[in-house]
Amino acid sequence: MPVNILMPALSPTMTEGTLAKWLKKEGDNVKAGDVIAEIETDKATMEVEAVDEGKMGKILIQAGTSNVAVNTPIAVLLEDGEDASSIKTPSAANANPAPVAAPTAAPPAALAATPSPSAPTPATGERVFATPLARRMAAEKNIDLKAVKGSGPHGRIVKGDVENTKAGSAAPAPQAAKAASASSGPDAKQLADMLGMEYTELPNNNIKKVTARRLTEAKQTIPHFYLSVDCVLDKLLAARAQMNDAADGAYKLSVNDFIIKANAMALKAYPPANTSWTDDAVIQYAHADISVAVATPNGLITPIIKKAETKTLSEISNEMKDLAKRAKEGKLKPVEFQGGTFSISNLGMFGVKNFQAIVNPPQSCIMAVGAGEERVVVENGQMVVRTVMTVTLSTDHRSVDGAVGAEFLQHFKRFIENPVLMLA
Numbered sequence: 001m002p003v004n005i006l007m008p009a010l011s012p013t014m015t016e017g018t019l020a021k022w023l024k025k026e027g028d029n030v031k032a033g034d035v036i037a038e039i040e041t042d043k044a045t046m047e048v049e050a051v052d053e054g055k056m057g058k059i060l061i062q063a064g065t066s067n068v069a070v071n072t073p074i075a076v077l078l079e080d081g082e083d084a085s086s087i088k089t090p091s092a093a094n095a096n097p098a099p100v101a102a103p104t105a106a107p108p109a110a111l112a113a114t115p116s117p118s119a120p121t122p123a124t125g126e127r128v129f130a131t132p133l134a135r136r137m138a139a140e141k142n143i144d145l146k147a148v149k150g151s152g153p154h155g156r157i158v159k160g161d162v163e164n165t166k167a168g169s170a171a172p173a174p175q176a177a178k179a180a181s182a183s184s185g186p187d188a189k190q191l192a193d194m195l196g197m198e199y200t201e202l203p204n205n206n207i208k209k210v211t212a213r214r215l216t217e218a219k220q221t222i223p224h225f226y227l228s229v230d231c232v233l234d235k236l237l238a239a240r241a242q243m244n245d246a247a248d249g250a251y252k253l254s255v256n257d258f259i260i261k262a263n264a265m266a267l268k269a270y271p272p273a274n275t276s277w278t279d280d281a282v283i284q285y286a287h288a289d290i291s292v293a294v295a296t297p298n299g300l301i302t303p304i305i306k307k308a309e310t311k312t313l314s315e316i317s318n319e320m321k322d323l324a325k326r327a328k329e330g331k332l333k334p335v336e337f338q339g340g341t342f343s344i345s346n347l348g349m350f351g352v353k354n355f356q357a358i359v360n361p362p363q364s365c366i367m368a369v370g371a372g373e374e375r376v377v378v379e380n381g382q383m384v385v386r387t388v389m390t391v392t393l394s395t396d397h398r399s400v401d402g403a404v405g406a407e408f409l410q411h412f413k414r415f416i417e418n419p420v421l422m423l424a
Contacts, residue, residue: 291340
């Protein structure tokens with residue numbers, strides 16, 4: 001019988017995507033492993049492989065269609081001996097439970113890289129993840145699934161969750177969403193139309209939508225705390241110049257490479273800052289996986305230097321250049337940008353002296369890096385000119401309070417001001 005090809009979930013945060021391009025057309029033969037489509041997720045454009053074989057019977061979702069929900073039928077695959085007359089247009093409600101398309105980058109690796117504390121109750125308008133049996137039981141018992149907290153993988157609602165919920169339960173009132181909506185003011189487009197203002201609409205892609213939603217949630221739900229410290233860079237700049245000269249073109253270190261390494265070494269020396277908050281426990285990580293904010297044409301993305309404390313400055317430099325290049329091309333795999341234990345946002349190259357970044361959940365810390373500039377400082381009672389950089393640490397105060405954050409910054413300052421310590 002015909003097999004539905006469903007919109008796959010290519011990342012843990014993906015609830016919908018854009019079907020960017022079909023690489024197979026109706027009537028084409030499909031073998032397992034063939035790349036059949038390109039899908040734009042919330043962070044990148046990824047190729048999708050077929051996991052079954054047959055003939056492409058009908059394409060249900062055309063290339064360029066956006067906001068296609070996960071598990072929505074996007075095409076129908078015919079088995080040997082079948083023709084297009086046997087195709088019945090499917091819907092998301094009766095779709096096959098298992099899609100026949102899979103991402104080339106296996107999701108399990110990405111899931112393992114992303115710590116998942118307790119699954120929050122979905123907000124109004126968001127997709128509820130539940131098994132078909134749980135949905136049927138909820139309908140029979142008149143239970144709103146938005147009121148049920150899932151205990152399955154990644155918060156999916158399963159049979160037992162519905163059994164333990166009282167019949168007729170209603171969804172909790174989305175107070176945070178109401179408050180955000182009430183405080184956001186009038187709709188910009190409506191106001192501009194009403195006042196006759198000229199403007200151009202720039203449609204938001206999936207990356208920008210997800211980033212906006214996550215930043216709003218982070219600012220509303222995480223108690224942010226900010227700590228700033230000045231770092232003298234003269235020794236670092238001298239070491240960088242000397243190392244680049246000695247490299248003879250094999251690599252070229254940037255100040256950002258030293259900042260990544262210094263943070264990794266500081267997290268190794270002071271593990272209490274390398275954590276995530278959950279309601280049951282504070283999760284303390286064994287390695288420093290450093291997420292670095294990179295601006296791309298489609299929005300911000302944070303590729304990760306895994307186990308950065310174990311890598312040399314030249315390894316970090318070469319890896320970061322490769323990740324940044326592929327991030328701007330939209331070619332990162334989910335495992336390369338999902339997860340991370342600590343984030344860095346560096347705007348120093350734009351001349352920004354000081355700023356405060358928003359914590360990237362479920363991480364507890366993000367460091368905002370300003371520009372290095374010549375300043376007059378006092379050393380041993382004498383005024384001297386030094387190159388000084390201001391960094392600001394934003395923390396989730398539940399897991400990294402002021403004292404922990406201050407202690408971490410002392411370790412960071414020691415490494416960044418004495419780069420020879422990072423070479424030991």
